[in-house]
Amino acid sequence: MNDYSVLVYGATFWGIGFAAASSGVLVIDPGINPGHEFADTFCTKICRPEQLQTEFARYFYSVLQKHNAIHDGKLHPAALVPMLCSFILEHKINVLLDTILIEKQPVCIMSGASKRNISADQIIDTLTPSGTVWKKYFNALLHGEENAVIPTEYLNGSADSPTIAPGRFSSEAVLHFPVSPGTGYAEARQELEAFWRLRPEMLSKWKIAALAPEFYEITDSSQQKNRFFSQGYSDPLLALDSGIMEALK
Amino acid sequence: MIRYDIIVAGAGTAGVFAALSAAKQGMNVLLLEKTTACGGIGTNGAIAPYYDRSFIDLSADIDKDVFDRQDGSGFLLPLKRNCVSTELLKRAYEQELLKNGVEIIYRAVVSGVLSDGNHVIGLRWHDPQGNHEAGAGVVIDATADGTVLALAGAEFLEDGIRQPYARIYSYLAGDSLWNFGGDAGYVNQDDPENLSLELLKSAAAQVPEQFSEVEKRFLTAPVPGLREGRHLRGRETVRFSDIVHNKQTGNPVAREYANFDTHTIDLVFEDEEFYLFCVAALQWETHFNITIPFGALLPVGMEGIIAAGRMISADHEASQGVRMKGCMKHLGAIAGAAAAISVKKKISLSKVSSQEITALYPLPERAELLKQNTDLWLSDPVEIKEKLKKSNPGTAIWSAYLNGVTEPLYELLDESGFARVHGAFALALQHDKKALKVLRELVEREDQTRSETLRNEPVREPHGAIAAYLLGRLNDKESFPLLCSLFENSRDFFFVSAAWHSLLRLTENNSELRRSGYEVLKSFAEGQRKIPPFRCYCGEICDATEKMKSITLKHLKNITL
Numbered sequence: 001m002n003d004y005s006v007l008v009y010g011a012t013f014w015g016i017g018f019a020a021a022s023s024g025v026l027v028i029d030p031g032i033n034p035g036h037e038f039a040d041t042f043c044t045k046i047c048r049p050e051q052l053q054t055e056f057a058r059y060f061y062s063v064l065q066k067h068n069a070i071h072d073g074k075l076h077p078a079a080l081v082p083m084l085c086s087f088i089l090e091h092k093i094n095v096l097l098d099t100i101l102i103e104k105q106p107v108c109i110m111s112g113a114s115k116r117n118i119s120a121d122q123i124i125d126t127l128t129p130s131g132t133v134w135k136k137y138f139n140a141l142l143h144g145e146e147n148a149v150i151p152t153e154y155l156n157g158s159a160d161s162p163t164i165a166p167g168r169f170s171s172e173a174v175l176h177f178p179v180s181p182g183t184g185y186a187e188a189r190q191e192l193e194a195f196w197r198l199r200p201e202m203l204s205k206w207k208i209a210a211l212a213p214e215f216y217e218i219t220d221s222s223q224q225k226n227r228f229f230s231q232g233y234s235d236p237l238l239a240l241d242s243g244i245m246e247a248l249k
Numbered sequence: 250m251i252r253y254d255i256i257v258a259g260a261g262t263a264g265v266f267a268a269l270s271a272a273k274q275g276m277n278v279l280l281l282e283k284t285t286a287c288g289g290i291g292t293n294g295a296i297a298p299y300y301d302r303s304f305i306d307l308s309a310d311i312d313k314d315v316f317d318r319q320d321g322s323g324f325l326l327p328l329k330r331n332c333v334s335t336e337l338l339k340r341a342y343e344q345e346l347l348k349n350g351v352e353i354i355y356r357a358v359v360s361g362v363l364s365d366g367n368h369v370i371g372l373r374w375h376d377p378q379g380n381h382e383a384g385a386g387v388v389i390d391a392t393a394d395g396t397v398l399a400l401a402g403a404e405f406l407e408d409g410i411r412q413p414y415a416r417i418y419s420y421l422a423g424d425s426l427w428n429f430g431g432d433a434g435y436v437n438q439d440d441p442e443n444l445s446l447e448l449l450k451s452a453a454a455q456v457p458e459q460f461s462e463v464e465k466r467f468l469t470a471p472v473p474g475l476r477e478g479r480h481l482r483g484r485e486t487v488r489f490s491d492i493v494h495n496k497q498t499g500n501p502v503a504r505e506y507a508n509f510d511t512h513t514i515d516l517v518f519e520d521e522e523f524y525l526f527c528v529a530a531l532q533w534e535t536h537f538n539i540t541i542p543f544g545a546l547l548p549v550g551m552e553g554i555i556a557a558g559r560m561i562s563a564d565h566e567a568s569q570g571v572r573m574k575g576c577m578k579h580l581g582a583i584a585g586a587a588a589a590i591s592v593k594k595k596i597s598l599s600k601v602s603s604q605e606i607t608a609l610y611p612l613p614e615r616a617e618l619l620k621q622n623t624d625l626w627l628s629d630p631v632e633i634k635e636k637l638k639k640s641n642p643g644t645a646i647w648s649a650y651l652n653g654v655t656e657p658l659y660e661l662l663d664e665s666g667f668a669r670v671h672g673a674f675a676l677a678l679q680h681d682k683k684a685l686k687v688l689r690e691l692v693e694r695e696d697q698t699r700s701e702t703l704r705n706e707p708v709r710e711p712h713g714a715i716a717a718y719l720l721g722r723l724n725d726k727e728s729f730p731l732l733c734s735l736f737e738n739s740r741d742f743f744f745v746s747a748a749w750h751s752l753l754r755l756t757e758n759n760s761e762l763r764r765s766g767y768e769v770l771k772s773f774a775e776g777q778r779k780i781p782p783f784r785c786y787c788g789e790i791c792d793a794t795e796k797m798k799s800i801t802l803k804h805l806k807n808i809t810l
């Protein structure tokens with residue numbers, strides 16, 4: 001079957017939410033990890049369940065909780081990919097991973113070496129911000145040795161300097177490292193490594209376990225303009241909830 | 250249109266060194282990578298260990314530099330302390346590439362090939378900014394799966410079975426970082442629907458009861474842990490059979506030193522000679538020199554494109570040995586050098602001399618262990634016979650097979666223990682029916698004894714199971730009822746699968762057994778019976794019922810009653 005009502009670009013939380021509450025939707029993603037826009041940027045933020053408007057999103061929240069991935073308003077980011085994959089299978093959402101959108105008219109998608117034309121009444125792009133990016137971060141997942149604490153100056157720093165957010169476990173934290181919007185991955189890695197090499201002694205109990213495979217981008221705040229852009233939401237469940245709401249409209 | 254001397258597709262294990270080696274020859278190089286970092290499985294896939302080591306200085310120098318500074322780096326280090334941090338390597342590769350003038354574009358997926366007849370002259374790619382194209386003197390396909398070659402219309406070797414893949418994630422192991430690369434089953438990455446479904450299923454299967462701080466998870470790798478994909482049909486091909494029969498010839502440009510590191514869920518599903526070699530001759534762990542001729546990197550009937558990485562021309566069995574990081578980096582460097590020579594001298598890739606390449610990147614030596622594969626094999630029948638008496642007969646079984654040693658082994662059949670069993674195995678490999686008595690006995694008592702490999706590891710398959718397989722090889726019709734009973738009643742997976750394999754053969758090859766064999770196999774294929782579960786190579790519990798049913802159904806279709 002190659003006819004779809006909607007082609008969603010991005011197996012993002014928003015995109016998966018939208019597809020879960022619609023029919024005739026195909027979701028494609030260039031990567032292999034659904035929910036990468038939050039998982040691969042090490043998001044530790046999670047809203048309260050009361051903030052969620054849909055049954056689906058509250059259900060996802062409860063499953064995260066059941067598997068010990070949320071505690072005290074903080075999220076274990078490594079839980080997102082496996083849990084979202086499980087959600088996609090459970091709700092039989094039509095997802096093609098490792099697939100790019102190479103032409104919009106006519107719609108042509110490509111996976112590995114195979115290209116195909118499909119028809120879709122609408123394309124929703126959840127990967128590209130429609131507003132301008134005004135803040136960009138290259139994050140790193142930190143592992144704390146015994147008794148590692150996050151120094152207050154990093155907990156409450158300004159958005160323009162490196163800050164550290166606690167994760168779900170006491171030994172888990174995320175370094176939010178700001179870079180300018182035009183920075184590429186090579187430069188970002190260089191800047192972050194240089195900062196980390198000269199980090200102050202008070203961070204010595206923290207080690208970098210992984211560098212984010214993706215930038216975390218914050219766009220101008222007009223939600224209307226950016227309502228499809230999944231990373232524009234402050235946490236994965238708000239994005240999921242919003243995708244579902246959009247489908248139910 | 251912008252033009253580069255060389256475009257490398259894929260900045261993975263091989264691609265990084267293809268680009269570096271070409272740039273070091275003064276080439277203007279573009280490197281396209283679909284993820285956001287260099288290094289492929291060795292960085293994005295968090296696979297830190299070398300199977301053997303890095304075979305080229307280009308890579309060994311980078312490794313050493315990172316290794317020397319990683320202790321105070323503030324990065325979590327790999328569990329195996331001789332390994333290099335995969336996160337620090339990403340930057341180290343990038344730095345070296347940029348220093349040598351290579352232009353890198355991330356999030357660039359190759360989407361098409363520019364060609365002039367059968368000559369590749371450039372590439373198209375897609376990145377978040379849109380679609381682009383550029384011309385090139387030579388294109389190097391380092392995408393692991395041969396995606397560019399497929400887009401260019403290259404031919405591939407017969408599509409056979411592939412190795413299981415892994416859904417890798419990194420996690421906290423003690424006070425270090427390690428990767429979980431356990432097998433996640435079979436996948437066909439050329440079928441987008443199948444790949445997606447398997448990626449979803451394998452990640453979903455990794456949801457634990459409770460996420461926890463012990464073995465805390467870090468990241469699901471952004472690249473799939475694919476061990477095998479398309480194999481190019483090259484001007485020359487690396488073949489398993491040539492390796493184990495000492496028939497490797499030609500002018501090699503690279504050399505792998507590895508065992509046939511198979512992750513197949515059971516070797517009965519593989520080619521017969523591969524089973525005989527790995528299981529019946531106990532050679533699964535033996536390391537070999539596997540030589541790679543230059544022609545294995547060159548597609549037949551095509552110009553302007555060269556392969557670097559695990560898609561080179563090697564058959565499925567050989568490729569299980571020719572895929573390790575050290576060798577892939579070497580192949581990358583070779584492809585880069587060959588491309589540079591082709592561009593500089595304005596000659597086609599097939600005209601580049603392998604001597605010129607090996608002058609730049611010499612073949613790695615393993616003098617301390619093994620100079621020639623032939624050093625492994627025994628030729629003296631007396632020595633072969635003596636070795637067969639041991640629990641770890643080394644290469645004696647295969648040596649007997651290679652040299653046609655039969656008669657001196659008959660005496661062993663009257664002995665007891667390993668001598669008797671190994672003697673029977675060596676004879677059965679050679680279709681000698683004198684082995685039948687011993688083999689039948691082993692099956693009758695479901696003999697659970699296990700021999701040891703060259704490295705003194707017990708093999709997975711017990712003597713009785715190997716014997717059940719060999720009875721099929723010898724077309725032993727008399728064993729048919731015995732094998733039926735074993736297949737239907739044994740509670741040990743290896744006995745069941747070996748008996749099943751032999752039943753398929755006996756049913757196909759003997760008209761008088763056809764109807765009864767058909768009934769037994771059909772009742773299994775269409776019934777509810779579950780095959781006993783077992784532990785596969787990576788230690789996970791596997792269930793092969795569906796795989797065995799689908800193979801059975803295929804065979805039944807070809808049987809005329």
Ligand SMILES: Cc1cc2nc3c(=O)[nH]c(=O)nc-3n(C[C@H](O)[C@H](O)[C@H](O)COP(=O)(O)OP(=O)(O)OC[C@H]3O[C@@H](n4cnc5c(N)ncnc54)[C@H](O)[C@@H]3O)c2cc1C
Pocket residue numbers: 112258259260261262263264281282283284288289290291296297298299300301357358359360391392393394396415417430472473474475476557558559560572573574575577
């Ligand atoms: C789970 C697992 C464990 C392993 N363990 C070991 C080990 O312990 N020791 C060892 O020596 N070997 C090990 N290996 C084998 C070895 O790591 C690989 O065989 C080897 O790294 C493959 O190298 P490659 O260059 O062919 O592919 P890769 O390293 O995978 O590189 C391919 C690159 O191409 C990019 N790419 C793909 N398609 C495109 C496209 N269309 N456009 C642009 N870019 C593209 C990819 O993103 C990637 O960066 C392991 C392999 C696996 C899967």
